[in-house]
Ligand SMILES: NC(=O)c1ccc[n+]([C@@H]2O[C@H](COP(=O)([O-])OP(=O)(O)OC[C@H]3O[C@@H](n4cnc5c(N)ncnc54)[C@H](O)[C@@H]3O)[C@@H](O)[C@H]2O)c1
């Protein structure tokens with residue numbers, strides 16, 4: 048049994064009747080990138096978003112001009128790539144998504160991105176903490192296991208940290224798990240829910256097949272499925288052959304998470320998503336969302352012996368990844 052007091056991803060779907068007319072400003076930092084562009088497109092199509100604010104060190108205004116011609120009601124603004132532009136972009140945002148940062152190439156681990164992405168995320172977090180301290184922050188930039196603790200340390204230093212409003216986006220892991228299990232079982236992925244807990248890299252990604260519709264999957268089929276869920280990102284990195292990592296599936300996952308937060312903010316009950324988040328430590332698990340972000344962190348629940356071993360292996364790496372993020376901000380405030 049694993050008593051998690053942290054989060055990394057979320058999931059679930061419910062019918063809803065909340066009004067979509069409430070004003071919601073959503074900011075995307077890294078909006079001109081491989082994830083940023085399709086993510087911004089999906090947000091432009093979301094009637095719950097009233098204002099889309101796009102920032103990137105290059106290309107933000109161009110992406111904004113393009114999206115602004117789409118005939119949905121939201122406004123789209125691209126901001127200049129400087130401190131004033133970033134501040135304006137962030138001001139009054141309800142949700143801030145951060146896909147800014149470099150992606151992997153074949154042969155790299157997500158941790159190999161740390162040296163470049165840690166300072167990018169730290170600096171964006173500083174700006175967000177100052178300009179929009181109450182916004183929900185959704186960290187996509189890798190290594191998520193370390194970049195989320197970086198944001199939390201920055202917010203603590205600024206005296207505005209609210210663990211209920213900080214999320215590591217691990218939605219893609221449950222999206223993959225649902226798709227991959229449906230391929231094995233020849234079912235509709237829409238009906239497949241597989242909790243995935245832990246972190247967002249390799250063995251820290253722990254799918255709980257015993258809690259899925261197919262608890263009896265065992266042996267080589269189970270091992271292959273678990274491995275595919277844990278290393279799904281590598282599949283895409285390899286196929287893109289040096290041109291980056293998952294962007295389109297990630298955009299879908301990020302947009303789904305933002306939509307869930309907006310639904311919860313607009314009064315819908317029972318909105319559950321997986322996210323990497325902080326209770327005592329950081330850990331991805333299913334989280335119920337409310338108007339102020341995290342409402343309830345669901346326990347990991349009953350796991351079998353096989354999954355307990357996966358969790359044990361996960362925690363070894365995850366703790367190191369978390370500490371690395373915390374130490375980075377302490378050494379480089
Ligand atoms: N959480 C997940 O599940 C998940 C999934 C896929 C990718 N990722 C991660 O997301 C990140 C982005 O991936 P991508 O494919 O979009 O990369 P990309 O290189 O295509 O885009 C990154 C964008 O960030 C911008 N950028 C860089 N520094 C910036 C800064 N200081 N301020 C604002 N913008 C800045 C770049 O100009 C670029 O447009 C990577 O770190 C990748 O590993 C995470």
Ligand SMILES: O=C(O)C[C@H](O)C(=O)O
Nearest residue numbers: 151157189280281292293
């Ligand atoms: O694999 C990567 O580096 C990107 C992302 O974390 C993913 O899971 O696709």
